[in-house]
Amino acid sequence: MSSEPKSKHIPQATVKRLATYVQVLKNFERDNVEVVSSNPLAEACGVQGSQVRKDLAYFGEFGIRGVGYHVKSLMQSITSSLRVDHEWPMVLVGVGNLGRAMINHINRASSAFTVKAIFDCDPFKIGDIVSGFEVMSPSEIQECVEKMHIDIGIITTRPERAQRACDHLVNAGITAILNFAPARIKVPDTVNVEYVDFFRNLYSLVFDLTQNGRNS
Amino acid sequence: MSSEPKSKHIPQATVKRLATYVQVLKNFERDNVEVVSSNPLAEACGVQGSQVRKDLAYFGEFGIRGVGYHVKSLMQSITSSLRVDHEWPMVLVGVGNLGRAMINHINRASSAFTVKAIFDCDPFKIGDIVSGFEVMSPSEIQECVEKMHIDIGIITTRPERAQRACDHLVNAGITAILNFAPARIKVPDTVNVEYVDFFRNLYSLVFDLTQNGRNS
DNA sequence: TGCTGTGAAGTGCTTCACAGCG
DNA sequence: CGCTGTGAAGCACTTCACAGCA
Numbered sequence: 001m002s003s004e005p006k007s008k009h010i011p012q013a014t015v016k017r018l019a020t021y022v023q024v025l026k027n028f029e030r031d032n033v034e035v036v037s038s039n040p041l042a043e044a045c046g047v048q049g050s051q052v053r054k055d056l057a058y059f060g061e062f063g064i065r066g067v068g069y070h071v072k073s074l075m076q077s078i079t080s081s082l083r084v085d086h087e088w089p090m091v092l093v094g095v096g097n098l099g100r101a102m103i104n105h106i107n108r109a110s111s112a113f114t115v116k117a118i119f120d121c122d123p124f125k126i127g128d129i130v131s132g133f134e135v136m137s138p139s140e141i142q143e144c145v146e147k148m149h150i151d152i153g154i155i156t157t158r159p160e161r162a163q164r165a166c167d168h169l170v171n172a173g174i175t176a177i178l179n180f181a182p183a184r185i186k187v188p189d190t191v192n193v194e195y196v197d198f199f200r201n202l203y204s205l206v207f208d209l210t211q212n213g214r215n216s
Numbered sequence: 217m218s219s220e221p222k223s224k225h226i227p228q229a230t231v232k233r234l235a236t237y238v239q240v241l242k243n244f245e246r247d248n249v250e251v252v253s254s255n256p257l258a259e260a261c262g263v264q265g266s267q268v269r270k271d272l273a274y275f276g277e278f279g280i281r282g283v284g285y286h287v288k289s290l291m292q293s294i295t296s297s298l299r300v301d302h303e304w305p306m307v308l309v310g311v312g313n314l315g316r317a318m319i320n321h322i323n324r325a326s327s328a329f330t331v332k333a334i335f336d337c338d339p340f341k342i343g344d345i346v347s348g349f350e351v352m353s354p355s356e357i358q359e360c361v362e363k364m365h366i367d368i369g370i371i372t373t374r375p376e377r378a379q380r381a382c383d384h385l386v387n388a389g390i391t392a393i394l395n396f397a398p399a400r401i402k403v404p405d406t407v408n409v410e411y412v413d414f415f416r417n418l419y420s421l422v423f424d425l426t427q428n429g430r431n432s
Numbered sequence: 433t434g435c436t437g438t439g440a441a442g443t444g445c446t447t448c449a450c451a452g453c454g
Numbered sequence: 455c456g457c458t459g460t461g462a463a464g465c466a467c468t469t470c471a472c473a474g475c476a
Contacts, residue, residue, distance in 0.1 A: 011467060012420055019419040023398055037435060046400055049435095050469055057437055065436045065475045082419055083426045101317030109398060113418050151425055152418070176421040178414060182239055182325060184262055192424045194417035198394060201410035202329050202368070203235040203298055204228055205392040208408045209367055210299045227445060253457060265457095266447055273459055281453045282456045 014055045018078050020045050021052070025075045037068030079112070089116040089150050091174070093165040094157030095125055095135050098180055102156055103131045115154070117144045119168075121161060138165070142172035152176045159183035230271045234294050236261050237268070241291045253284030295328070305332040305366050307390070309381040310373030311341055311351050314396055318372055319347045331370070333360050335384075337377065354381070358388035368392045375399035 024044045028036055039049040056062050056069075059081040063069045079085040090106075092099055092115050103115050118133045119141055120126065128135045136144070144150070153169035155162055155177060162181035169177060170191055177193045179185060187193055240260045244252055255265040272278050272285075275297040279285045295301040306322075308315055308331050319331050334349045335357055336342065344351045352360070360366070369385035371378055371393060378397035385393060386407055393409045395401060403409055 009466095010423075013467065015420050015423045016416040019413070019416040020400070023413075023415070024400060027399075039435090044400060048469065050438095050471095051467095053436060054438080054468080061437070063436050066434045067476070068435065082423055084419060084422055088418075088422060097317040097320045101313040104313045110415060113415070152421060176425050178417055178421065180414075184236070184240060184260060192421055194414075194421055196412065196414045196417055197235070197239075198396075198410075198412045199239070199326060199329070200232040200235040201394055201412060202304075203300060204231050205368060205394065205408055205410055206300055206304060207226075207231045207298055209392050225444090229445065255457090264447065266449095266460095267445095269458060270446080270460080277459070279458050281458045283454075284457065 008058065010058050014058060015082065017045070017047065017051070017055055018082060021055070022075055022078055022084075025071055025078075028071045029075065033071055035068045035070055036074075038063075041069070084112040087111065088113050088152055089148050090114065090152040090154055091117045091119065091141060091144060091150055091169070092154040092156060093119045093138065093141075093169065094155060094161065094181070095120040095128075095130055096156065096158070099156035100130055102154065102180065103133070107131070113152075116148055116150065121157075121164070138168040141168050141174075145172045145174060150174070152178065155179045155181050155185075157181050224274065226274045230274060231298065233261070233263065233267070233271055234298060237271070238291055238294055238300075241287055241294075244287045245291065249287055251284045251286055252290075254279070257285070300328040303327065304329050304368055305364050306330065306368040306370055307333050307335065307357060307360060307366055307385070308370040308372060309335045309354065309357075309385065310371060310377065310397070311336040311344075311346055312372065312374070315372035316346055318370065318396065319349070323347070329368075332364055332366065337373075337380070354384040357384050357390075361388045361390060366390070368394065371395045371397050371401070373397050 021041065024041065038052045042049040042052045045052070060077065062074050062077045076085070090113060092103060095118050099118070103118060106113055106115055118130060118135055119138050120135050121138055125135045126137050151174065153174040155165045157165045159181045162179065162183040163185050166177060166185040166187060170187055175191050177187065177191060178196065179193055180196050182197050182199060185193060237257065240257065254268045258265040258268045261268070276293065278290050278293045292301070306329060308319060311334050315334070319334060322329055322331055334346060334351055335354050336351050337354060341351045342353050367390065369390040369392070371381045373381045375397050378395065378399040379401050382393060382401040382403060386403055391407050393403065393407060394412065395409055396412050398413050398415060401409060
């Protein structure tokens with residue numbers, strides 16, 4: 001049960017799977033499971049047992065040989081290794097349908113991630129109250145980001161506006177961006193962007209449908 | 217400009233990138249660019265030129281040596297190779313915040329994918345009109361799917377309800393599922409599931425933030 | 433005995449480098 | 455001459471297989 005991190009390169013894929021492990025471990029905890037071994041955990045996450053063991057081993061030795069992993073302490077170990085055991089405040093740009101949905105969705109679903117302020121370019125929206133937040137002008141992003149020590153920005157504008165929203169965020173000092181707009185954005189290489197574009201997933205589903213020879 | 221598909225295994229990653237190429241090619245088309253070579257196209261998509269050439273080569277020879285790719289015909293070639301040049305009707309289960317946002321978002325953004333009917337378990341929601349669609353009971357999914365020849369289902373319920381929504385879809389004959397609920401779901405192996413879980417992306421952003429030694 | 437942690441082997445995707453064609 | 459299409463090399467992640475510990 002030591003927890004020395006093995007200083008080695010950690011694959012992005014591993015980090016993303018750890019998010020899933022936490023999600024699934026919460027279910028085990030809710031069902032009052034105290035200990036789980038790698039195989040049932042892997043099964044519930046849709047991966048191999050050896051994958052789970054290797055992923056966890058990047059961060060320390062969390063298991064007990066012959067027994068498995070203690071559910072609560074494993075969750076604690078993962079969230080603390082990834083620094084998601086405390087709150088990450090975020091700003092969101094683009095208060096349309098998608099933006100509104102994301103504000104509620106994120107603030108309800110997770111205690112680690114919270115939208116703290118929202119912005120829109122449309123002057124008719126500025127001053128509106130959405131989910132308890134006042135919609136502000138992008139010119140105020142910088143002050144807000146500095147005051148609240150915010151590192152993460154979310155873009156939920158229409159695709160044509162994504163680059164402008166991005167530039168506002170970058171100028172304000174944001175270094176991590178989650179982009180929901182179906183558009184590629186250009187950033188300096190000090191800034192990290194993650195894309196959420198589910199049309200990619202739909203393309204993939206359709207390709208498999210047509211490959212496995214059924215529909216037209 | 218021949219287009220014999222090289223019958224070989226095609227990586228999922230390639231199929232997903234093709235979705236991005238189409239997105240970016242639309243921008244070139246709008247800016248009246250007629251011909252583009254692999255490097256500028258790759259640059260705009262955030263990948264390597266050789267990657268673009270290899271991805272396209274899986275499906276045929278679409279380029280002209282010494283010149284590049286004709287924007288319009290390349291888009292046509294990709295969308296027809298992936299069978300996204302005609303409409304794919306879909307059903308959606310879970311008419312909450314996220315569901316509402318997705319209905320509008322998808323129906324506006326793409327002509328290839330259209331939500332055709334929406335469902336919810338909550339009896340108080342059934343009969344409501346949302347974005348022009350009547351919310352129906354899950355018991356009606358099967359009839360709807362058969363009548364409209366629908367293959368793709370979208371889940372936007374809360375996580376606790378995701379498995380139930382999934383079971384309704386599978387029983388109705390759906391074989392491709394896009395799951396936005398932050399929960400893993402179990403399906404028979406004839407059914408394909410794509411997960412859209414942006415908490416995974418947030419974990420990844422936070423990990424990079426803390427690795428590159430800045431914030432706490 | 434059972435399950436973890438881990439080097440070694442395997443697999444699949446990406447990048448290179450260049451032949452070949454317009 | 456420039457850019458595509460492609461085998462070969464490289465790289466990164468996954469799976470195997472088992473030593474080692476509770």
